[in-house]
Amino acid sequence: QVQLQESGPGLVKPSGTLSLTCAVSSGSISSSNWWSWVRQPPGKGLEWIGEISHSGSSNYNPSLKSRVTMSVDKSKNQFSLNLSSVTAADTAVYYCARQWGSHGFDYWGQGTLVAVSS
């Protein structure tokens, strides 16, 4: 079955850029509709950040749109998230997930905690 694994720094300085990568294994990134990033601040609910298709089309949450960039690397079977100008409010567990058509978000990475602190 498809596996997703997030990677990236666990600590980012305020005003810096948070950069994460999601590696997809046991499946091709080209075989699904959309690949998403979702975050969850400590003790709070889930927030959708945005999504990217294997062809590079993207949709972002309007609340974060000015700071978010996503990209896909088909040769490495992975996709990435950049979130700029971070503050303490961006501290969260970041998940990558696959949206498979009408089936919702069926596969998720284990999540990675990113703290924003000096």
Next chain:
Amino acid sequence: EIVLTQSPGTLSLSPGERATLSCRASQSVSYNYLAWYQQKPGQAPRLLIYSASSRATGIPDRFSGSGSGTDFTLTISRLEPEDFAVYSCQQYGSSPRTFGQGTKVEIK
């Protein structure tokens, strides 16, 4: 943006009891693309129900989803010890995708 409101915030029940969780949308969910997820501490969300009423692969039949338009329900027919967790609904029929704030099902 579609706002999803879940109720109740916390549900205190005993094993073997029936759990009924509600998710109300601020506007109609396109294609009834409404999903339910289960999340335990320190774990990623797990897809239970998609398209409002279809069970995901491997999900026990004690979990069922119903509803359409703006009102959706997740029912757990008889709670097992491993079912005590947080449940979140999500609409993915329009952008931005949005989640409810979650319902915690705790042991009474």
